[in-house]
Amino acid sequence: xxxxxxxxxxxxxxxxxxxxxxxxxxxxxxxxxxxxxxxxxxxxxxxxxxxxxxxxxxxxxxxxxxxxxxxxxxxxxxxxxxxxxxxxxxxxxxxxxxxxxxxxxxxxxxxxxxxxxxxxxxxxxxxxxxxxxxxxxxxxxxxxxxxxxxxxxxxxxxxxxxxxxxxxxxxxxxxxxxxxxxxxxxxxxxxxxxxxxxx
Numbered sequence: 001x002x003x004x005x006x007x008x009x010x011x012x013x014x015x016x017x018x019x020x021x022x023x024x025x026x027x028x029x030x031x032x033x034x035x036x037x038x039x040x041x042x043x044x045x046x047x048x049x050x051x052x053x054x055x056x057x058x059x060x061x062x063x064x065x066x067x068x069x070x071x072x073x074x075x076x077x078x079x080x081x082x083x084x085x086x087x088x089x090x091x092x093x094x095x096x097x098x099x100x101x102x103x104x105x106x107x108x109x110x111x112x113x114x115x116x117x118x119x120x121x122x123x124x125x126x127x128x129x130x131x132x133x134x135x136x137x138x139x140x141x142x143x144x145x146x147x148x149x150x151x152x153x154x155x156x157x158x159x160x161x162x163x164x165x166x167x168x169x170x171x172x173x174x175x176x177x178x179x180x181x182x183x184x185x186x187x188x189x190x191x192x193x194x195x196x197x198x199x
Contacts, residue, residue, distance in 0.1 A: 047101030
């Protein structure tokens with residue numbers, strides 16, 4: 001069964017991911033992929049920058065950003081992902097671990113993997129924090145398999161009008177399940193004031 005990207009109607013249930021969950025999933029992926037001995041990690045932005053960076057620290061591996069997206073300014077604009085930042089030539093002859101946030105269709109991972117192999121990588125594997133059941137085939141390592149609506153800690157909130165608000169895309173996805181965003185779905189943090197900021 002084929003599912004369209006960002007078709008939140010297929011999500012059944014809601015699973016908020018805490019920063020502790022995120023850290024635990026990254027540790028599990030780092031331990032699982034350590035025997036592969038990746039020399040280079042390609043973090044697929046934007047969502048893959050978070051796990052990619054932490055996994056690179058855990059494995060003490062080099063990291064480079066890659067970016068392809070259907071979005072422009074956080075709005076889905078294209079039917080297929082478009083390249084914004086290609087893998088660097090340094091991947092040639094290296095063992096490369098591609099890290100992304102989620103495998104939904106697997107299309108983004110497949111595109112990055114094909115380009116990395118074209119550049120001459122010695123071996124390429126893919127790791128994701130999450131996969132839906134219909135996107136399980138492409139990644140080699142999956143932290144969490146779930147068809148829930150997964151609420152990331154890093155993109156659950158946005159700034160609008162000088163205030164923090166629940167992300168409207170998540171709000172729409174919740175509405176498809178008959179749920180209204182509630183304060184407990186926001187990220188609980190201490191209140192800080194910047195030590196320095198222009199007036």
